[in-house]
Amino acid sequence: MAVSTADPDLSRLPANMKRLRAERGLTYEQLAEASGLSRRGVISLERAERMGTVATWVRIARALGVSASEFFSVLD
Numbered sequence: 001m002a003v004s005t006a007d008p009d010l011s012r013l014p015a016n017m018k019r020l021r022a023e024r025g026l027t028y029e030q031l032a033e034a035s036g037l038s039r040r041g042v043i044s045l046e047r048a049e050r051m052g053t054v055a056t057w058v059r060i061a062r063a064l065g066v067s068a069s070e071f072f073s074v075l076d
Contacts, residue, residue: 012074013057014048020064020071021046034063 021031028046032039036059044050045060052060061071 009075010051011048013051013072014046016071016074017060017064018046020066024064026064031060031063035059 028042032042058068061068
C-alpha cells in the first residue's frame with residue numbers, strides 16, 4: 001500500500017527517482033549498493049510504499065549522480 005502524505009507533491013520524489021534510475025540504466029541492486037540502502041528499501045521508496053527521510057532522499061540523489069537541489073527541484 002502506498003504511503004499517504006499530507007502534501008501530494010511529495011509523490012513526485014519516487015517518480016523522479018524512478019525516472020533518473022531508468023535514465024542511468026541502474027538496477028535496484030546497483031542503486032542500493034551506491035546509496036548504502038537495502039534493495040528492499042530502494043524498491044519501497046520508488047514504489048512510494050514508504051516515504052524516506054530527507055537524508056535518505058539525499059543519499060538516493062547522490063547515488064543517482066545529481067545534487068540534492070536538482071533532485072528536489074520536482075517539488076518546486
